[in-house]
Amino acid sequence: MLDKLPGKDFDVIGIGEVMLRLSPVGKERISQSETFDKMAGGSELNVVSGISQLGLRTGIITKLPANEIGSFIKNKIRYSGTSDDYITYDTGDSKRLGIYYYESGAFPRVSMVSYDRAGSSFTRFRRSDVDPSVYRSSKIFHVSGITLGLGADIRSEVCEMMREFSENGALVSFDVNYRAALWDEATARDTVLSILPCVNLLFVSEETLRRMLGRSGTLSEIHLQLASEYPGLKMIASTMRTVVSPTRHDFTSFITDCAEKRHFSEEPYRDIEVVDRIGSGDAYVAGALYGLLRYGDIERAALYGDAMSAVKNTIPGDMTVCSLEDIERVISSHNDTGFHSEMVR
Numbered sequence: 401m402l403d404k405l406p407g408k409d410f411d412v413i414g415i416g417e418v419m420l421r422l423s424p425v426g427k428e429r430i431s432q433s434e435t436f437d438k439m440a441g442g443s444e445l446n447v448v449s450g451i452s453q454l455g456l457r458t459g460i461i462t463k464l465p466a467n468e469i470g471s472f473i474k475n476k477i478r479y480s481g482t483s484d485d486y487i488t489y490d491t492g493d494s495k496r497l498g499i500y501y502y503e504s505g506a507f508p509r510v511s512m513v514s515y516d517r518a519g520s521s522f523t524r525f526r527r528s529d530v531d532p533s534v535y536r537s538s539k540i541f542h543v544s545g546i547t548l549g550l551g552a553d554i555r556s557e558v559c560e561m562m563r564e565f566s567e568n569g570a571l572v573s574f575d576v577n578y579r580a581a582l583w584d585e586a587t588a589r590d591t592v593l594s595i596l597p598c599v600n601l602l603f604v605s606e607e608t609l610r611r612m613l614g615r616s617g618t619l620s621e622i623h624l625q626l627a628s629e630y631p632g633l634k635m636i637a638s639t640m641r642t643v644v645s646p647t648r649h650d651f652t653s654f655i656t657d658c659a660e661k662r663h664f665s666e667e668p669y670r671d672i673e674v675v676d677r678i679g680s681g682d683a684y685v686a687g688a689l690y691g692l693l694r695y696g697d698i699e700r701a702a703l704y705g706d707a708m709s710a711v712k713n714t715i716p717g718d719m720t721v722c723s724l725e726d727i728e729r730v731i732s733s734h735n736d737t738g739f740h741s742e743m744v745r
Contacts, residue, residue, distance in 0.1 A: 406539070406569060411693055412451050413486070413538040415461040415558060416444030416547045417522035418473050419498040421678075421718060430503045430514060440476035441500070441718030443544040443577060446679040449480035450686025450708060450720045454727065456693060459483035461534070463525040465495035470521075473497065480719060488529040490521035497521065502678060505646040511677070515581065523550055527557045527564075540601070540689060541565035542573040544682075548591055549582030559595055566598040571634070575603040575685050578612050585612050601692070602626070602636045603685050606654075609638070619654050620663050627658035634658055635698060637705065639684050640668070647674045651709055653684065655698045664698050669710040669734060676716045683712035683720045687727065707731045 421441040424433030448458035460482050464470035466489040477484050498517030505511035543562060548555045566572050574595065578588055589612055596602075606622075609615045615622045623636045635658060642650040652668035687708030691700035707730045712720045 408537055408539045408570075409457070410459050410483070410538040411456040412448055412540045412542055412573075412689055413459045413461060413534065414444030414448045414542040415561065416442050416544060417498055417517070417520060417550065418442040418445050418460070418462050418464065418477065419500055419517060419520075420469060420473070421500055421502055423502045423504070427504055427506050430501050430512070436501075437716075438472075439717045440473050441679065443546045443575070443679075443682050444542060445477065445480075445482065446682030446718050446720070447542055447544075447575075447686045447689070449477075449482050450683050450712075450722075451690050452481035453720065453722055454686070454690045454704075454724045456690060457483070459486055459538070461486040461525075461530055463488045463490055463522045463529065465489070465497050465521045466491045467495065469497050470495075486530050486534055488525070490524065492521075492524075494519065495521050504676065507645040507647070509646075511646055513678075523554055525554060525557065527561050535561075535564045535568040535570070538565070538570050539693065540573050541570045542575075542685070542689070544575040544577040545588065545592070546577050546579055546582065549579055549588065555591060559591070562595055563598050566600075571600040572598055573601040573603070573685070573689060574599045575681070576605070576608050576612075577603075577681070578605075578608050588612055589614070596626075596630045597632060599630070600632055600634045601689070602633055603688070604636065604638060606638050606640070620656070623654075623656040623658075623663070624661060627656065627661070635692065635701065637684075637688055637701070639681060639709070640665075642668070644671070648672070649674050649677070649713060651680075651713075652706055653688075653702050653709075655688070655702045655705075657698045662698070664702050666702055666706060667734075669706060672710050672713045674713045677713055679718040679720065680709045680712040682718075684709035686720065703731050707734065710734075 421439040422436040498520035503512040684705040688701040688705035691704035
């Protein structure tokens with residue numbers, strides 16, 4: 401599906417805010433808990449860290465406060481195997497790290513997220529903060545709509561960076577990842593439509609396609625409409641999750657090779673035991689990008705993406721913790737109708 405990509409220092413570089421995640425222990429509520437687990441989280445970091453754990457080289461562009469909590473996040477980024485070459489630091493008096501609180505649900509109580517991120521150091525990021533050589537350093541540049549929803553200033557900076565990466569030969573990966581809490585549908589729609597001409601790899605849910613982007617028809621028809629309207633698109637992927645309960649999900653995806661007008665979807669992972677669903681969509685993107693980079697076809701993109709998402713649901717925290725061996729074992733087991741061992745030993 402993909403032409404051979406030129407040699408670059410990085411396979412994937414992402415840009416986005418990395419936040420502090422605070423979660424009550426177990427199934428306690430935010431309003432009752434006196435102890436919180438401290439973790440790092442952010443959509444683009446979840447993607448690039450997942451790819452790095454599968455063996456490819458990734459980096460993150462972000463801005464952190466120059467203080468102890470910023471150092472905690474930097475260390476988590478390094479621990480994930482992601483390069484911190486393009487992290488910049490805020491030394492101003494108003495420096496701060498964005499925070500979000502995540503409360504895990506149990507049927508019939510749904511999970512809940514509460515944000516405290518206004519005025520974070522990342523919202524003052526400017527593309528002049530990083531060396532312009534970054535635009536020539538990566539095969540793929542990844543962005544999510546969460547970053548574009550953080551305000552007009554950061555949106556303008558990041559959209560221009562997407563164009564710069566594209567002009568320098570990188571494939572641009574974009575996960576629409578619409579969040580109504582961040583921006584209104586009209587602004588999001590106008591922004592997404594303005595950048596689609598420079599996007600090559602598009603991740604977008606069926607709900608977003610129909611509601612925010614106003615598309616109609618079958619999912620395959622919608623994908624082909626977009627492929628026809630935006631000839632730069634090489635792949636479109638939509639995840640398909642069925643929520644049985646907060647702790648039981650089914651998951652697969654629908655993926656399109658735009659040039660060949662060919663679709664692929666595998667049998668869903670059923671009855672996934674959900675420990676923590678946050679970051680599972682990002683894990684899908686990580687697996688799909690890995691499959692494309694390693695094998696160049698949509699089938700492998702879907703297989704790795706679906707498996708990564710299924711595994712992430714079983715792991716606490718935002719970021720996937722797995723190896724290539726783990727994921728390939730899950731793929732093999734999912735497609736094997738014979739005996740399944742209940743333990744690796």
